[in-house]
Amino acid sequence: MNSNLLINSLTIDWSKISRESYLRKIPAISKLNYLEFSSPVTCFVGENGTGKSTLLEALAISAGFNPEGGTQNYRFSTYDSHSELYSAIKLVRGTRRPQCGYFLRAETYYALAVQEEYYNSQIGGKPEHLHERSHGEGFLTIAEKHFAPNGIYFLDEPESALSPQSQLGLLYSICECASAGSQFFIATHSPILLGIPNAELLGFDDGEIHKCRYEDTSQYQVMELFINHREQVLRHILDDEEVV
Numbered sequence: 001m002n003s004n005l006l007i008n009s010l011t012i013d014w015s016k017i018s019r020e021s022y023l024r025k026i027p028a029i030s031k032l033n034y035l036e037f038s039s040p041v042t043c044f045v046g047e048n049g050t051g052k053s054t055l056l057e058a059l060a061i062s063a064g065f066n067p068e069g070g071t072q073n074y075r076f077s078t079y080d081s082h083s084e085l086y087s088a089i090k091l092v093r094g095t096r097r098p099q100c101g102y103f104l105r106a107e108t109y110y111a112l113a114v115q116e117e118y119y120n121s122q123i124g125g126k127p128e129h130l131h132e133r134s135h136g137e138g139f140l141t142i143a144e145k146h147f148a149p150n151g152i153y154f155l156d157e158p159e160s161a162l163s164p165q166s167q168l169g170l171l172y173s174i175c176e177c178a179s180a181g182s183q184f185f186i187a188t189h190s191p192i193l194l195g196i197p198n199a200e201l202l203g204f205d206d207g208e209i210h211k212c213r214y215e216d217t218s219q220y221q222v223m224e225l226f227i228n229h230r231e232q233v234l235r236h237i238l239d240d241e242e243v244v
Contacts, residue, residue: 006152006183009036009092010059016088023085026051027207035209039200040178044187045217046204052187053156057105058085059185060154065103071146096181098152104142105156140166147173149180159190167192191223 011034017023024030029051044052061067139161147153153174159167167190174184174196186193194201194214203212214220226233 004096004181005037005040005094006096006098006150007037007059007063007091008094009034010062011090011092012085013088013090017084021084023054023083026054028204028209029054029085031208035202037200039198040182041174041184041186041196041199043194043196043199043201044185044204045189045194045201045212045219047218050204052204053105054083054085056154056156056185056187058083058089059091060103061086062089062091063101063152063154065101065154069103069105071100071102096150098183099150100146100148101152101154102142102146103154103156104139104146104158105154140169143170143173147177147182149177149182151177151182153177153182153184155184155186155188157187157189159188159193164192171196189219191217191219194219 012032014033026049028046032055044056046052057067065071139158143158158170162170171193174186174193178184188194194217201212201214201217203210203217205218
């Protein structure tokens with residue numbers, strides 16, 4: 001166990017989850033009782049529907065964050081869609097306490113941007129005009145504003161708004177903060193973000209959560225195959241039809 005982490009592990013009390021809950025039908029989640037973390041950066045990786053975002057969301061809520069994102073001071077709701085998993089999770093925290101933090105998720109960005117502008121105006125801050133920027137620019141603006149040393153951060157598919165170059169910029173920011181005492185939990189499909197040095201990669205495929213190597217992730221393998229053998233891959237996908 002890494003005693004320098006802000007969150008060391010979690011346990012799940014399944015007696016607090018209803019028998020009819022869809023959580024029991026997600027293989028990787030339904031088999032989870034205990035999970036230990038060993039790195040300042042933990043990436044959840046797997047195919048769609050394997051439970052990555054579900055667990056990340058529950059972790060963030062258990063840590064005191066609003067289900068739709070923001071800092072621990074944000075309390076807004078546009079659509080109540082989070083699962084009951086957070087109520088069954090117990091976090092084992094380290095000896096340090098986070099000084100700041102943020103829950104940043106792609107699917108609620110618009111509502112989150114509204115709240116960012118509102119809270120910024122309440123403290124007399126300079127308008128950031130997030131809705132006048134591209135999705136990616138706004139996403140990076142929020143990250144640059146809130147990422148800081150000794151913070152706890154939950155990022156749900158941040159790559160969905162970012163170009164490859166911007167993903168590299170985000171990777172740099174994450175590494176800088178992690179080296180300054182922050183801890184990150186990231187659900188991602190991005191081969192770039194999965195390449196964060198010394199990140200712990202937890203795979204959700206194969207019906208259970210397990211540690212995996214970067215080169216063993218399907219995200220890396222598919223991208224590597226496509227880049228190095230694009231024409232062959234396209235011919236296979238398009239059933240040997242002519243590729244333009």
